[in-house]
Amino acid sequence: GNLPKFGVEVEDEDAMSLMVSQINTWNFDLFKFAVISKDHPLVSMAYVILQSERNLLRSYNVDPPTFIKYMFVIEANYHKTNPYHNATHGADVMQSCHVLLGYSVVEQVFTDLEVFAALFASAIHDVDHPGLSNQFLSNTSNELAILYNDHAVLENHHLATAFKFLQEDELNWASGMDDKQRQLFRKMVIDLVLATDMSKHLSLLADIKTTVESSKVAHNGKLVLESYNERMLVLQGIVHSCDISSATKALPIYKAWTERIIEEFYQQGDRERDLGLNLSPMCDRQNPSIEKSQVGFIDFIVLPLWETLGELMFPYCQEMLSQLNENRMYYFSRIPESPRCSIT
Ligand SMILES: COc1ccc(-c2ccn(CCC(=O)N3CCOCC3)n2)cc1OC1CCCC1
Numbered sequence: 001g002n003l004p005k006f007g008v009e010v011e012d013e014d015a016m017s018l019m020v021s022q023i024n025t026w027n028f029d030l031f032k033f034a035v036i037s038k039d040h041p042l043v044s045m046a047y048v049i050l051q052s053e054r055n056l057l058r059s060y061n062v063d064p065p066t067f068i069k070y071m072f073v074i075e076a077n078y079h080k081t082n083p084y085h086n087a088t089h090g091a092d093v094m095q096s097c098h099v100l101l102g103y104s105v106v107e108q109v110f111t112d113l114e115v116f117a118a119l120f121a122s123a124i125h126d127v128d129h130p131g132l133s134n135q136f137l138s139n140t141s142n143e144l145a146i147l148y149n150d151h152a153v154l155e156n157h158h159l160a161t162a163f164k165f166l167q168e169d170e171l172n173w174a175s176g177m178d179d180k181q182r183q184l185f186r187k188m189v190i191d192l193v194l195a196t197d198m199s200k201h202l203s204l205l206a207d208i209k210t211t212v213e214s215s216k217v218a219h220n221g222k223l224v225l226e227s228y229n230e231r232m233l234v235l236q237g238i239v240h241s242c243d244i245s246s247a248t249k250a251l252p253i254y255k256a257w258t259e260r261i262i263e264e265f266y267q268q269g270d271r272e273r274d275l276g277l278n279l280s281p282m283c284d285r286q287n288p289s290i291e292k293s294q295v296g297f298i299d300f301i302v303l304p305l306w307e308t309l310g311e312l313m314f315p316y317c318q319e320m321l322s323q324l325n326e327n328r329m330y331y332f333s334r335i336p337e338s339p340r341c342s343i344t
């Protein structure tokens with residue numbers, strides 16, 4: 001039978017159509033989208049972007065009903081109980097990636113397969129996330145840390161989970177791709193999701209800076225990327241930047257993501273307290289440091305990355321940088337006065 005217009009059944013088709021008309025905007029409201037899609041933000045986002053907006057499924061003989069069935073399984077394997085690392089975050093990173101890949105400076109620079117790999121990697125990049133950090137899993141000798149020898153434990157698990165489902169006949173939407181395409185697609189998705197591991201951040205940023213210095217922008221205003229490594233590096237930078245893009249979004253959206261990540265950190269801290277472990281930074285709900293932590297994260301991680309991306313994609317990404325600076329001021333101006341230590 002034919003699929004519903006948005007991949008999933010919705011109550012209010014007009015409200016959904018109105019939201020989908022904003023799918024190329026940076027301040028897209030994923031929380032509202034999650035409600036309108038009846039809590040299927042990832043299935044509907046993936047269908048709208050890959051099928052309706054970019055017609056990529058047809059390009060690779062992907063059977064839409066099989067792809068939808070697969071995405072329902074992926075979405076079901078994002079933990080609804082995670083305040084932050086749930087299917088709405090996956091859909092958010094995918095939609096953010098879709099916006100950046102739509103800018104003319106990179107449009108037609110990447111092949112359809114590379115765009116498909118980046119969007120798919122975004123969609124699955126945190127599947128089955130336990131709401132706990134790599135450090136916690138290693139500190140508690142979690143079976144995943146043992147399995148992946150403390151190296152990019154979560155990121156390896158997200159990839160293995162997504163590809164394991166693809167082995168199941170009734171979910172294998174990639175059977176229509178030729179072997180060479182499927183191999184390259186798998187390699188790129190692996191390289192992209194592994195780049196969302198924060199321990200790779202500084203080396204990735206350094207490599208992107210090198211590319212910016214050497215990057216030639218052709219006369220038609222498009223990036224010129226020579227090698228596979230250079231192309232992958234830029235795509236890794238795009239996916240990683242989208243994974244830590246909350247602070248570049250409109251303030252109400254940014255604040256909602258902040259509340260969620262903080263609650264997820266606090267829940268990890270609660271477990272560390274129960275286990276008698278030292279609490280990880282920012283995980284102690286009895287010693288909150290929300291404003292200071294956000295300003296620090298912006299100054300040391302988000303701004304340096306987005307400034308570099310802004311140089312690479314100039315004149316794009318300026319909207320993100322200006323929102324980032326406004327958002328920094330919001331939290332900076334709310335850092336509580338440290339209690340005046342009475343030096344007696
Ligand atoms: C809206 O706030 C945040 C949004 C995203 C992040 C963030 C950091 C790294 N990533 C990439 C995935 C990753 O590696 N993680 C997932 C978070 O836990 C650490 C390992 N994402 C952090 C955020 O705030 C933190 C709490 C106060 C300052 C820092």
Ligand SMILES: [Mg+2]
Binds near residue numbers: 125154
């Ligand atoms: Mg992750």
Ligand SMILES: [Zn+2]
Binds near residue numbers: 126
């Ligand atoms: Zn993520």
